[in-house]
């Protein structure tokens with residue numbers, strides 16, 4: 001792969017102890033172009049802006065998809081990637097749904113690996129921080145009619161990040177707006193899903209909540225996911241999470257959590273989960289924990305949920321399962337916990 005390096009890295013100027021989420025980008029990016037029905041050889045070059053034509057199809061009709069991944073450093077100093085195969089799979093499922101070309105797994109993996117190898121000095125050393133990797137693809141053809149673009153760019157850039165949420169999160173269960181419905185694009189990691197979430201999220205923020213908890217589009221009764229993460233509820237001895245139904249993002253951290261919990265012999269129930277079940281469990285004192293999962297969020301505690309005029313408040317400092325899950329996932333990423341699932345990929 002052709003690699004053009006910056007003359008002088010900015011890494012020595014970074015205060016790794018105070019990392020905001022997503023505001024600092026590293027020195028380089030990867031770019032590959034799709035044209036004439038095929039991907040052309042990608043390259044790594046200094047981070048820069050793109051020239052965009054006013055008729056760029058992505059800007060008008062939204063052919064734009066992305067992934068979120070993380071690289072960390074093993075205790076022995078080797079950069080580590082987490083579940084790359086699952087991210088390629090999801091990126092390509094998003095591509096198919098948005099009528100965009102898929103990316104060969106080997107091309108995706110090589111691009112991420114080479115970029116992380118080059119930017120390894122940017123991987124934050126402290127626990128809970130990581131190098132966030134943002135692979136994305138967008139249409140680049142200039143055309144004003146509605147049809148799939150014939151040209152695309154696949155780009156990867158990276159950001160050293162601290163935790164997405166530094167304190168427990170409060171949620172408002174939505175009872176007016178809808179994120180996704182079966183048959184829609186809810187399962188795709190496409191830009192428009194996030195654009196559509198902004199106004200409801202702003203209303204929830206104005207009402208004093210951190211995030212929206214999305215509900216089913218018919219009755220606003222069944223829980224789907226939170227704006228930035230999938231969601232889990234510990235009720236009695238069981239752990240419940242909404243079943244994937246085509247309208248919920250197939251979270252890779254969600255899948256990791258389910259596998260970890262099941263390997264510990266715990267019962268995880270993936271089901272149509274109603275808010276009434278959660279409210280009832282809370283009334284009976286059986287709702288022990290609520291937490292979200294995501295690449296950016298890892299495992300984030302939830303301490304408040306509002307649904308219409310009802311409100312649940314939980315003491316997340318008493319949670320036992322969620323902090324352990326977070327420690328296991330963070331531990332696997334840095335080699336402190338054995339990777340018995342074979343999820344990590346060393347960038348030697």
Ligand code: COI
Pocket residue numbers: 067068069227228294295296297
């Ligand atoms: C991620 O967790 O990687 C995401 O893409 C969520 C995004 C809202 C930061």
